[in-house]
Amino acid sequence: MSxxxxxxxxxxLDLSKPLYEQVLQQIRGSIARGGIALGEKIxxxxxxxxxLKINPxxxxxxxxxxERDGLTETRRGQGTxxxxxxxxxxxxxxxxxxxxxxxxxxxxxxxGFTRIDIQRFLNEGDE
Amino acid sequence: MSxxxxxxxxxxLDLSKPLYEQVLQQIRGSIARGGIALGEKIxxxxxxxxxLKINPxxxxxxxxxxERDGLTETRRGQGTxxxxxxxxxxxxxxxxxxxxxxxxxxxxxxxGFTRIDIQRFLNEGDE
DNA sequence: GAAGTGTATTATATCACTTAATACACTCAT
DNA sequence: ATGAGTGTATTAAGTGATATAATACACTTC
Numbered sequence: 001m002s003x004x005x006x007x008x009x010x011x012x013l014d015l016s017k018p019l020y021e022q023v024l025q026q027i028r029g030s031i032a033r034g035g036i037a038l039g040e041k042i043x044x045x046x047x048x049x050x051x052l053k054i055n056p057x058x059x060x061x062x063x064x065x066x067e068r069d070g071l072t073e074t075r076r077g078q079g080t081x082x083x084x085x086x087x088x089x090x091x092x093x094x095x096x097x098x099x100x101x102x103x104x105x106x107x108x109x110x111x112g113f114t115r116i117d118i119q120r121f122l123n124e125g126d127e
Numbered sequence: 128m129s130x131x132x133x134x135x136x137x138x139x140l141d142l143s144k145p146l147y148e149q150v151l152q153q154i155r156g157s158i159a160r161g162g163i164a165l166g167e168k169i170x171x172x173x174x175x176x177x178x179l180k181i182n183p184x185x186x187x188x189x190x191x192x193x194e195r196d197g198l199t200e201t202r203r204g205q206g207t208x209x210x211x212x213x214x215x216x217x218x219x220x221x222x223x224x225x226x227x228x229x230x231x232x233x234x235x236x237x238x239g240f241t242r243i244d245i246q247r248f249l250n251e252g253d254e
Numbered sequence: 255g256a257a258g259t260g261t262a263t264t265a266t267a268t269c270a271c272t273t274a275a276t277a278c279a280c281t282c283a284t
Numbered sequence: 285a286t287g288a289g290t291g292t293a294t295t296a297a298g299t300g301a302t303a304t305a306a307t308a309c310a311c312t313t314c
Contacts, residue, residue, distance in 0.1 A: 018302060033239030044259060055304050060261075077259045077312030096238050101248055104231035110152075111223050112160030118249075121228055145271060171290060182273045187292075204281030204290045 006051045007043040008036055019054055023062035031071055031082055032093040039084040042072070133178045134170040135163055146181055150189035158198055158209055159220040166211040169199070 004011045009030045013022050030036045042048075045063060049056040063080055066072040070088045074080045083089065108118050131138045136157045140149050157163045169175075172190060176183040190207055193199040197215045201207045210216065235245050 020302080029237040033237065045261090046259085057305090058303060061302095063260085074260060075312085076261080076310070079259060093238055097235060097240060097248060100231055100234040104227055107227040108224060110156040110160065111220050113224060121224060122245075122249075147271080172292090173290085184274090185272060188271095190291085201291060202281085203279070203292080206290060 004052060006048055008040070009042070011052055013052060013054075020058050020061040020065075023048075023052070023054075023059060024065050027062070027066060028069075028071060028092070028096075031089055032096060036082060038082055038086060038089065040082045041079050042082065044079055131179060133175055135167070136169070138179055140179060140181075147185050147188040147192075150175075150179070150181075150186060151192050154189070154193060155196075155198060155219070155223075158216060159223065163209060165209055165213060165216065167209045168206050169209065171206055 002012060002014075004013075009027055011023070011026055013019060027042065036042075043051065045056050045059045049059045052059070063072065063074070067074055067080075069092060070085070071083055071092060072080050073083055105118070108121075113121070129139060129141075131140075136154055138150065138153055140146060154169065163169075170178065172183050172186045176186045179186070190199065190201070194201055194207075196219060197212070198210055198219060199207050200210055232245070235248075240248070
């Protein structure tokens with residue numbers, strides 16, 4: 001449903017969250033899961049804006065945050081490239097996992113689930 | 128930090144999310160984890176607003192959502208009471224857990240974690 | 255020099271959230 | 285009956301984040 005591909009990355013935007021945040025997360029996810037090679041070039045700001053039918057400023061905001069995190073390197077006049085530093089990628093991947101886990105456990109504890117309950121819950125989900 | 132108690136419920140508001148959502152979640156959490164007895168009365172709209180130093184309309188919005196979910200019953204002129212129907216409470220608790228789990232697994236998968244990786248991650252967090 | 259990059263700026267519009275003030279309907283204790 | 289305390293509705297206003305639009309500048313490559 002409204003999935004768009006650009007530069008080897010899948011984009012699926014909706015209205016549940018800010019657009020710049022979704023663009024950021026989906027590129028970051030693609031890098032973290034190895035869906036895009038290190039050193040690779042990603043679409044230009046204008047190109048991605050046109051493909052996703054959103055404003056260049058909105059794409060820019062996502063790109064700037066990626067660079068701040070060290071996930072991309074931007075070269076004026078050339079474009080934006082995924083970092084070649086695999087260590088940075090793994091660190092960020094690890095951090096994302098830690099944060100997701102922490103948030104999950106906090107939520108479960110706040111509604112009265114113990115560690116054992118949670119284990120059971122996760123195993124039930126298997127098929 | 129800035130934890131306030133009202134009607135046997137702990138409130139801790141910040142600016143990370145809408146106030147009405149935090150009030151809703153914290154009351155709901157208290158019910159789900161059994162921190163407050165079924166049938167119990169919770170603070171009046173005006174009283175809670177004053178205690179939390181927020182607008183009565185904001186409290187109202189949280190209370191209305193609680194009632195829509197069947198977690199509370201409101202009696203005009205009397206107040207707002209936690210439902211006495213334990214089944215409803217357990218259903219909602221279960222739903223919250225399911226949603227939290229689904230969101231967590233999706234996030235982890237999106238950054239390339241397999242089921243086994245996730246198991247390992249959760250166990251590492253133990254002490 | 256032209257085309258394509260990233261980047262900055264200014265203005266505008268929209269929407270969610272929050273507050274404020276006020277009023278009404280109801281219940282209960284007195 | 286009255287008054288105090290309930291939930292509820294309405295209208296108005298302000299604020300901030302988000303997104304768009306239009307434009308301009310600096311840089312790289314061909």
